[in-house]
Amino acid sequence: xxxxxxxxxxxxxxxxxxxxxxxxxxxxxxxxxxxxxxxxxxxxxxxxxxxxxxxxxxxxxxxxxxxxxxxxxxxxxxxxxxxxxxxxxxxxxxxxxxxxxxxxxxxxxxxxxx
Amino acid sequence: xxxxxxxxxxxxxxxxxxxxxxxxxxxxxxxxxxxxxxxxxxxxxxxxxxxxxxxxxxxxxxxxxxxxxxxxxxxxxxxxxxxxxxxxxxxxxxxxxxxxxxxxxxxxxx
Numbered sequence: 001x002x003x004x005x006x007x008x009x010x011x012x013x014x015x016x017x018x019x020x021x022x023x024x025x026x027x028x029x030x031x032x033x034x035x036x037x038x039x040x041x042x043x044x045x046x047x048x049x050x051x052x053x054x055x056x057x058x059x060x061x062x063x064x065x066x067x068x069x070x071x072x073x074x075x076x077x078x079x080x081x082x083x084x085x086x087x088x089x090x091x092x093x094x095x096x097x098x099x100x101x102x103x104x105x106x107x108x109x110x111x112x113x114x
Numbered sequence: 115x116x117x118x119x120x121x122x123x124x125x126x127x128x129x130x131x132x133x134x135x136x137x138x139x140x141x142x143x144x145x146x147x148x149x150x151x152x153x154x155x156x157x158x159x160x161x162x163x164x165x166x167x168x169x170x171x172x173x174x175x176x177x178x179x180x181x182x183x184x185x186x187x188x189x190x191x192x193x194x195x196x197x198x199x200x201x202x203x204x205x206x207x208x209x210x211x212x213x214x215x216x217x218x219x220x221x222x223x224x
Contacts, residue, residue, distance in 0.1 A: 033212075043157070043202065043214040091156055100145050100206045105156040 002026070004106035006092050012112045018080040021109045024073055025094030033103060034067055034077050035091040043091075049075065082113045118205050120215040128223050133190040135218035137203035144206045146179055146186045151217075152199040160188075193222045 005024040013019055025032050034046040047057040052069045060067070064083070069075040079086055089110050093103040118139045127133050137146065145164045149157035161170055163179035163186060170177045176189045190197055203215040 035214075042216050045212050045214070048212070093157075100147075100162075102147060102159040102162060103157075103204075105158070108156055 004092055004094050004104050006090075006106035006109050008109060009107060010110045010112075012114065013082060014114050015083055016081045017113075018078065019082045019086075019111060019113075021077040021090050021092075021111070023075045023077070023092030023106060025075070025092070026096075026104055027073065029094035029096045029104070030072070031095045031101070031103075032069060032075050033093040033095075034075070035093065036088045037091060037108075038088045046077070084113045087111055087113050118203060118213045118215040120201075120203060120218050122218055123216065124219045124221070126221045126223060127193050129195060130192050133193050133197070133220055135188050135201050135203075135220075137186045137188075137205075137215045139184045139205055139213075141207055142183050144183075146183075147204045148177060148186075148188055149202045149204060150199050151202065155199075157202060190220075193220070195222050195224055198222050 004026055007022045011019060030051050033048040035043050036046055037043045044059055046059045047067045048055055049069045052072060065079055067077045089108045091105050091108045093105045095101040095103045118137060120135055120137050125133055145162055147162045148160040150160055151157045161172060161177050163177055166183050167181045168179040174191045178187045186203055188201055198220060200217045200219045202217045205213050
């Protein structure tokens, strides 16, 4: 079975550019989570969706960050404009059924903003 | 705000020694999950605990949920080099706030 698929795996771009990260959850999963991981702050939940609807976006750092889930099999996390402090590994995870079920993580996108 | 702290932050052990990481929440948790992240990898689900005082075992790993549902522990008996990685606890509260613990990075010396 295919797991959670994220793209790109690596992204290097200059500050001020728009960055779009993509995620395909496991088929049938109705919860999707976006996390950011840095050495300083650890794993932070940015936003999560249930049945394509954003439920809690209180972890989104600022207006430069936005996330969408147009359908059950695709989500994007966009940063515009990007800044060097956005450099991190961004993980997408999905789960099924209830909000506290085990999460399945993608391989992550390693983002570097120069 | 709600926090979930893990101790220790880092642990180096000789192969064969035991290892324990502790997870402490400032509020009561509905459940707790444990994840392992290998260097360069992504978190992988290990186990979920729901009941007060619950204890679960997976081979050399023993997981415990505190009676007050505010703390949890993961104990590894006789560590192996394959145990290397960062162990995270993850909890949910009644308000469906999701919090990852700060993580414990384990290094096993052969």
